[in-house]
Amino acid sequence: MSTLQTSERNRRGALAQFLRTRRERALPSEYGLQVAPRRRARGLLREEVALISGVGVTWYTWLEQGREIAPSVTVLDNLARALRLDPVERAHLFRLARPDLEPVASPNLARRLAAPLDSILAGLSPHAVYVSNTMWDVIAWNAPATVLFGDFKRVPAEQRNLLYLLYCDAEWRTLFRDCPGIRETAVAQFRASTARLGNEPYFKSFIEMLSRASDEFRAQWRRQDVHPSTARSKILTHPKAGRLKLDYAIFRPDAEEDVRFTIYTPADKPSATRIAALAKRPRKTR
Secondary structure (H helix, E strand, O other), rough: HHHHHHHHHHHHHHHHHHHHHHHHHHHHHHOOOOOOHHHHHHOHHHHHHHHHHHOHHHHHHHHHHHOOOOHHHHHHHHHHHOOOOHHHHHHHHHHHHHHOOOOOOOOOOOOOOOOOOHHOOOOOOOOOOEEEEEEEEEEEEEEEEEEEEOOHHHHOOOHHHHHHHHHHHHHHHHEEEEHHHHHHHHHHEEEEEOOHOOOOOHHHHEEEEEEOOOOHHHHHOOOOOOOOOOOOEEEEOOOOOOOEEEEEEOOOOOOOOOOOOOOOEHHHHHHHHHHHHHHHHOOOOO
């Protein structure tokens, strides 16, 4: 089997899994459907999805079986409405079902910053900033980020990944308040942002590695959830500064689709005071 054929099969398989999980989460009662008391099937049946979306049962079954089908935009819109997908899930459905409708992302991952961006990163102090690529590998950071999140330089390059740190690094697991909730959201955001990388060997290797390392990640990855990246707040329990409430958002420089600046700022005055004091503390040298 050629590389192209394998890539297409994997894409159709991912589409089938996504549709299946969205169908199984749907509640028949919300569609006004009467179900037998002893019904064991979770969510909607394939026949019910086909009926609601106005497509043939056989055709929809083939779609969930990963068969070679190219659904029209109208059909995908109907499926998105039938399954009550949110905007991010709808976009994910289109990427999986009709990748020909949008440009193909470059498989090349950023590994370092261009000199102007490196200067901008340093100039964003005193705010903590780290920079990641599409795979969420941390490729650069400033001094305040080291103060808050630890020295990324001491982390082996193959482990210097935001998802890996959240699931497998002991210090990060205790650093974030509500770390389980953060991890769950992170997985859904990661899936949404890496939909075009599903056939890349490095992507598959990373998912397999993290699935072996974390049962929690493996279970959450199988849920097929997708969420957008949005500005949020996080609470840190810092080993030296105590409770810190931070607002953060992600920014992409012009024409740099594979580079993301994540910027953290204090969300309240006590946090700003503690962070300022933490930055003035002498750092240990080796």
